[in-house]
Amino acid sequence: LQLGTGAKKRRGGLPRWSRREVCLLSGLVFAAGLCVILTCMLVLKYLAAEGDSYCLEGCQEKKAFLRASRFLSANMDATIDPCQDFYSFACGGWLRRHGIPEDKLVYGTIGAIAEQNEAKLRALLSRPVRRRAPGSAEGRGSGGWDAPPGRGDLNELLYKTQGVYSAAVLFSLTVSLDERNTSRYVIRDGLTLPERTLYLGQDEESEKILAAYRVFMERLLTLLGAEHVEQKAQEILQLEQHLANITVSEYDDVRRDVSSMYHKVTLGELQRITPTLKWKRLLDRIFHDNFSEEEEVVLLATDYMHKVSDLIRVTPSRILHNYMLWRIVVVLSEHLSTPFRDAIHELSKEMEGNEKQLELGKICLSQANKHFGMALGALFVEEHFSSASKAKVQQLVEDIKYILDQRLDELDWMDEETRRAARAKLRYMMVMIRDPVLKPEAIDKEYEFEVDEKTYFKNILNSIAFSIRLSVKKIRQEVDKSAWLLPPQALNAYYLPNKNQMVFPAGILQPTLYDPEFPQSLNYGGIGTIIGHELTHGYDDWGGQYDRHGNLVHWWTERSYSKFLKKAQCIVNLYDNFTVYNQRVNGKHTLGENIADMGGLKLAYYAYQKWVREHGPEHPLHHLKYTHDQLFFIAFAQNWCIKRRSQSIYLQVLTDKHAPEHYRVLGSVSQFEEFGRVFHCPKNSPMNPAHK
Template identity: 95%
Template sequence: QIDQDGLTLPERTLYLGQDEESEKILAAYRVFMERLLTLLGAEEVEQKAQEILKLEQHLANITVSEYDDVRRDVGSMYHKLTLAELQRITPTLKWKRLLDRIFHDNFSEEEEVVLLATDYMHKVSDLIRVTPSRILHNYMLWRIVVVLSEHLSTPFRDAIHELSKEMEGNEKQLERGKICLSQANKHFGMALGALFVEEHFSSASKAKVQQLVEDIKYILDQRLDELDWMDEETRRAARAKLRYMMVMIGYPDFLLKPEAIDKDPALHSLGAGISPDVAVSPQFEVDEKTYFKNILNSIAFGIRLSVKKIRQEVDKSAWLLPPQALNAYYLPNKNQMVFPAGILQPTLYDPEFPQSLNYGGIGTIIGHELTHGYDDWGGQYDRHGNLVHWWTERSYSKFLKKAQCIVNLYDNFTVYNQRVNGKHTLGENIADMGGLKLAYYAYQKWVREHGPEHPLHHMKYTHDQLFFIAFAQNWRIKRQSQSIYLQVLTDKHAPAYYRVLGSVSQFEEFGRVFHCPKNSPMNPVHKCSVW
């Protein structure tokens, strides 16, 4: 799969100096480039930095924003073609030679690849043709330097921090101990995950979360019958997708077998059953005295593992995150939801919590990921994870109309004088709203089956109210004002404040539970609703 890439800054518009904030970031990036090049002993630093920056600005001009309509429609981007056809589109790039070297293979010119950015690749080929090779070489070296400089000495990390301070307002650097923990987590995630699971997540908790997931899936199945905008053919396809959806919870089962981790070089942990001075697997060496070399060894090993997967069947049981990750995800091309043990912890989930807090906490996140299978992006994939349009035109047209209501709602939100982009954040907003509803109705089902929960002592809130409070607390976050600018520009999630207000204000049960007057800001008469 071949796609556009090549920018160091997180969004193309930052290179174009369209407002005061982006001009500040671009100036800080230029200073950062010159500092790093000086530390590396380069000559004519200002000239080299200017040449690299100019090339990146050219790349920014031909890059399509991830939030452009073209990039949201996977079907229109997806082009399967042969290497020979790709070569004709990009004549300055020697694709066969490049792929043969990467994969240690001898590819036929009839080998098929997927191209996701046809226009970009055509233009980048022209750009390479007219750019002096010296500048291209410096640019490629710069891209490597940017990735690896965080692993070098203090002056390099100081330069990174200065750029981060300008972009995100980070005043303090991470302590060295936290940096080391972060890197160990990144490079030996599954091995550390085995220790985390043993300490913090029992098989009993795994079973309880599984039941919670099933309850929320049951509610979506019911909701499908209640949607008046969806016709029967689309409803059957949506229900089939729900039935086939794979759910992975907590951790992969092999982590409970330490001998499997010790034997698998891909999961090897420093000192796991081997001398603490040097831990060696057949393909991956780690030495406590050579930190930077360890990083390079790990990166090279990861590349070798990826290369080996060529032409192999996709492993749908593979985990993209280790168990200790505080995150969850839905993969449309696998029709798969994953909830690592790290997110199944207080305050989001605790088997001893009242169920109102569990359903309002992790329940709304489970509902969120489930709804991603039916948002403007995930809805383009069928039950098997194939890129197939399974909607009838009539139902899809009504879906888009309902989605536009959400776009308009979020377009009217502002934070630090920046307007939230309803189209950029649409998928996440659909998932937030859908997840809130599914979890709430699943909690009501639990109450019907088990009886009302006892009121909490010295607490003035009902359990229905606590459900919504738990949902709001999911998104509590402290941010510097500088980072808000970048978030609105680059993040597919709306700012946390509006993730909460946007969702609850459109749900009639919130207005009822908190006695919000009709047509008040938190209980408008006309509400947006998809799922």
């Protein structure tokens, strides 16, 4: 039986397809293939979505750990024995790969964070401005250059320099917390030179710097149209050298003992100490007040003020006039035209080796930061630091404070009375993280001065005048101990002993110092050691002079303080033996920072051990053979990977209270027994000496 439609057959028995059937079949095959492809795409998308949700826990950590691993390994030089030179081991790769940008004196891992922060700030400033109500016109214009009168009233000169242009001359004049009663503000009168050595030309390098400084003076005086510039420059420089000679050196024990520097006197007594000045007239004018003879003033250097008064008496008024005008020029010259900025750059090049001026855009960003810091900081925090990250940093701080509280019991040289006072100081210590949380209205009040986009220099003068007004108003105001010294975007952290306050702005809580996705070993070794550093400042040779309320009160027993000083001398001796470019590090000058480095490292390490006990061991970093305990120390060292120009090293050793970075690391790890254990360093190896 044959079934079929009677269709024609081709040779071999197969039916012949019509053209329409072929087209129809082709369409069906194409459609089927398309369906298969779409189905596969949907399946893959579903699997990817499932993978992403899984990745929130697994892959995100892996990605962060991979970033951390790459950063650490790129900075290291594994060919160097960590027990011989841990700094070169941890930073050798970074030092080899990086140079110093032409417009910088130094560059390091923290400098790289600064560049990232600057890029974020530039992006914020580049956004279109949302204009609201017209700007406040409260800021009165300071006008142009108000040259002081030639001969005559010295107080008029002082008023212009200190009260109009905020330029410290002969002495500093500020409104500060009364360090013996920090619930009130007081007028403070003190030294003007940070360190006198540079002015005295005691070696070949400082002679070279003095010569460059004099050329700088002559160049600026010429730009200002002065005559006989060589004579004027010589006279001004000689007066500054006289001031340097009567200034107490920062290396002097007296300068480090705040109690010995602090002298509270009445306005009448101050007048008798310095009879060449009319103090009541000067202060009444600057503060817009009518002070009585009983108004209290804190003198930070009574002997210095005696000598300043004598120096004023014997110095011709013409030279005093030129000197004060010069100090105004120094304060304002960076805001003037290109020839002035060129002169500043030439001085920087001679002193510090700076090869290239900052670009105008970077200068503008710097000035915006300086004059509108809190406003810019509010934008920075909103965009670049979450509340969740703040909570994590707060926990990290609490862990480190807990460790200090525990380890106070292990200090066998500290007696019980001193230990109780130390604990009380720890309990009362304020910790400020991220930003001061100012409302928009409060931020606006910080900048109630006139700004005109067409008059840059006048804006600067208006800002200075407004800052002075804010400062002088404080003298009759209640103290706000929660106020911040720096804006939130600052790449810094600090401890204020007269407030017993630690501050960690959002600007320093950035990768790679702190990254919430990094292993905790790196966060404790990175920002954790900096937190421990600032905490230790409350108990070092400087901060330890202040009590839990921030008052200048000696809270140590004599027995404990004597033992503390003996241990501190060991640290002085250690750093005195370090040299860089044939310059010896000054162990006494850097003592406070060295104590803080050593203490901060130990506190952060033990805090990390506490974290591990509570949360369990961390997953290893791929491609790195190091344990997390070892990674903690590597992260600490990599905080300080840095290159400096050779000229700037001279100034650092001479004036900086921090030791050179290489020795900040070596000094700290070599005196910590846990480091030697973690890296299996033989006894008496450089990083594990027998005597610590």
